[in-house]
Amino acid sequence: MSDKKLPPPPTFPPSFTAADKFCLFHKGDLSEAIYTCPKCKTIYCLECAKNAQADGKSCIKCKQIVLL
Ligand SMILES: [Zn+2]
Ligand SMILES: [Zn+2]
Numbered sequence: 001m002s003d004k005k006l007p008p009p010p011t012f013p014p015s016f017t018a019a020d021k022f023c024l025f026h027k028g029d030l031s032e033a034i035y036t037c038p039k040c041k042t043i044y045c046l047e048c049a050k051n052a053q054a055d056g057k058s059c060i061k062c063k064q065i066v067l068l
Helices: 016-021 046-054
Strands: 034-036 043-045
Touching: 034 046, 043 046
Parallel strands: none
Antiparallel strands: 034 043
């Protein structure tokens, strides 16, 4: 009983893109109108992007300034 075989790793369902439907500004589901960061392609709500631009905030992931 020396050959220990590890079970195969679990396969993930192809639903990982659901994480992309998440707005990092308000930490919730994206609205219909979206803004895509030109640098890192992270998607935010258009409204959140407008608020971020008004507040002088930048992309949470890459710190690229919001350009609308
Ligand atoms: Zn970005
Ligand atoms: Zn949002």
